[in-house]
Amino acid sequence: MKAFFRIALLITAVAFSAATTLQAQRVVKGTVYRDGEPAAGITVEVHRGGTMLTGFDGQYELEAHEKSKWIKFTYINDTKKLDIDDKQGNVFDFAWSGEIPSGDEEEETGEVVLKTAEELINEQDRDFMNTYSLYNEYYKQENYESALPHWKTVFNKYPKSIKNVYIQGAKIYDHFIENAETPEEREKYIDQLMKIYDKRVKYFGEKGYVLGRKATDFLDYKLNTDTPPEGEALKETMKKGYEWLNQSIEEQQTETELPIFVLMMQTTRSLFKLGEIPKETVVRNFDKCNNLLNTIKSEAEEDKKLEDITKVQAYIEEIFGSSGAADCEALISIFQPQYEENKEDAEFIKSMLRRLGDANCDESQLFAQATERLYELEPSAEAAFNMARRYVQRDETERAKKYYQEAMDQETDDDLLAKYYYEYAYFIFAKENALSEARSYARKALDINSDYCEALMLIGDIYVSASNSFGDDAFDKASVFWLAVDYFERARRAGQDCAIDASQKVSTYRKYFPNKEEAFFRDVQEGDSYKVGGWINETTTARF
CATH class of the missing domain: 1.25.40 (Serine Threonine Protein Phosphatase 5, Tetratricopeptide repeat)
Incomplete structure (x- = not known):
């Protein structure tokens, strides 16, 4: 009886295979292009047929049904469909963006040796x-x-x-x-x-290595310019760079260059903020990068390389924590048992608090417990800073200010001091609307790091907030937006960490620039140097 069932199952399997073969009378193939180049990472699905992911050559070849009606092309979360129901032949090239190349490019002409x-x-x-x-x-x-x-x-x-x-x-x-x-x-x-x-x-x-370099140059040159992409063009730029970075890491694995991990997480965060990838993708990319870095670290022998890996891990943890995709509940479930085992380890508590703080989990009970414990173990500048953040969450403004001042007075590490200046500036701006004082502390952060993009963004926001009550007339108020956009532009050029938010604010607030008619009566021309007076007391360039 068992033998009969085995034979019956075999016959069924063969029959099913034969039926599939008879139905799949058609094989469709072609090349997918993006901006005139073969496109990798495009999921191609044929109606009543197969599915595959395009490689570096952009090509696909799939079994189809004689009655297949369409081919779908999906890139990240976007899908486009090509109707083939009324088309002859089985070769379908597809331009995701741009045009299908004609084949007459300069480099393909003439003799090739x-x-x-x-x-x-x-x-x-x-x-x-x-x-x-x-x-x-x-x-x-x-x-x-x-x-x-x-x-x-x-x-x-x-x-x-x-x-x-x-x-x-x-x-x-x-x-x-x-x-x-x-x-x-x-x-x-x-x-x-x-x-x-x-x-x-x-x-x-050397595909993986070269793609990493290609993505790095592409994103650098596309984003760090006086005319950066906006809107859909910005999304397409970020997605293209992300595609190459993703392929690079898949190819290189533990041979991936360390800066590629950082750029991958920066680009991931940007796409998440733009609504182009889901939270799960951010978490998955962080896990992939972090796991590969742990493997690289376990195999590293030189102290300098270990130090570099540790710095990169700390940075991608910060990016992940600040992305908005890091779930506090998940982070706390990870750190709670670790904290119970490491209550006497000040360095562990510092690291944990940084990650919880970056993920805006400072309202949690774990953050409160660990903050007090760190201050008991080591009443340092960093411990005072964490105490300040705790009192901010409890809306105890004066106590928060006391600990902020203690942290800023004691800190000797420039990077941390810049962070404390920035957070204090943001705190008194948000809680007390102390515009001039907030700007003063943001400037102190910039004195340490002139490319501190969050501090640049904050001064831009301060000026936007100041515009309503500044000056005597509409022109005075509108002129403040010149300065605000100056700072948002500087933040955008400072790196990917603020590029998306800064680009959006530039696009929003340049609409409020003074108009030419108002400027005419002030004898102000396009490109003139213009002094915004009062407590702001900064010079900008007139534009309309």
């Missing part, structure tokens, strides 16, 4: 040797303009000759990007730099 530099030299290929020599000589002189035409010849005709063509080509285009005269010219150079990275992968591999 797929030989290494060693082979070309052994064969005495004079064209290669002379061209490479010319470009290399100009490159060493940092005369990149003269090097470029010779570099292009090697890049296009001898793409497999030597890896240095890509490494040095990236440096050449870094120079052009940084010295571009127009936004359009800058974009053209950024696009070319991205193609250099793609072609390097094609001919020399």
Whole structure:
């Protein structure tokens, strides 16, 4: 009987397989493009057929049903559909954004010689040797303009000759990007730099490593500019960088360069704040990065590397904690048993309080217990700072101010002191609307770290708040927004930590700039230096 059932099951399985084969009469395939380039990380699903994720070449090939009606393309949380019900053939290229390339790009034209530099030299290929020599000589002189035409010849005709063509080509285009005269010219150079990275992968591999470098340059150049992307363009920029970073870490695993973990978490946080990824993805990415860092740490032998890994872990924990995705209940369930075992360890309590504070879990009973315990063990500046935060939550303003002052008076570490100045400034701004005093402490934080983006954002917010009661007329009030936007712009350029919020505030508050008619009666022209007086007493640039 058992044998019969085994045979029956086998027959059923074979019959099902045969039926599936008979139904899947069609195989659809194609390439997915983003902005003219093959797109990796796109989930392709065929109606009544299969599903797959595109790789670096952007290609897909899936079994379909003869009556399949559509193909869906999903990138993170966005889905687009291509109807194929009335289309002939089985090859469907798809442009997620931009256009499907025509295939006539410059680098694909002309003769292509797929030989290494060693082979070309052994064969005495004079064209290669002379061209490479010319470009290399100009490159060493940092005369990149003269090097470029010779570099292009090697890049296009001898793409497999030597890896240095890509490494040095990236440096050449870094120079052009940084010295571009127009936004359009800058974009053209950024696009070319991205193609250099793609072609390097094609001919020399190291996909994970190269994608990490590609994402780093892409996000740096796209975001740190006088004309950063906004709205949907900003989302697309962040998603593209995120895609490359994600692939880089998947490929590299424990060989991932440490800065890539930081950039991955920064980009993750930004996309979460933009509503492009769910909380679960933030948690998953943090776990992945942290677990890989723990493995790297366990294998590290040099003290310097251990120190660097510890700093990176602390930073990504801070990013995760401040993302808004870190759930207090989950964090407390993790830390509560650890705290019970480490009540006498001041360093552990400090680390735990920092993470709970970054995640805005300072109203919890655990935070209160640990704060008091740390002050008992070590009445240090940091312990006083945590006591201040506790009294802020209890709305005991005067006691909070007392501990803030104690922390600021005692602290000797510049980074922590800047943080205390900033938090005190934010506290008296939020609780007492003490605009001038709050700005004074925010400036103290900036005196220590001029790129402290949260302090820059705070001064911008202070000026926005001041605008309603400032000056004698509408022009005086509106002129304050010039200064506010100045600070939001500085915060945006200071790094990814504030880039999203700063960009949104720039977009919001420049709408309140004075208009040209008001300025005309003040004899103020576009681009003039303008002094905003009163207690603000700062100079800005007029724009409309």
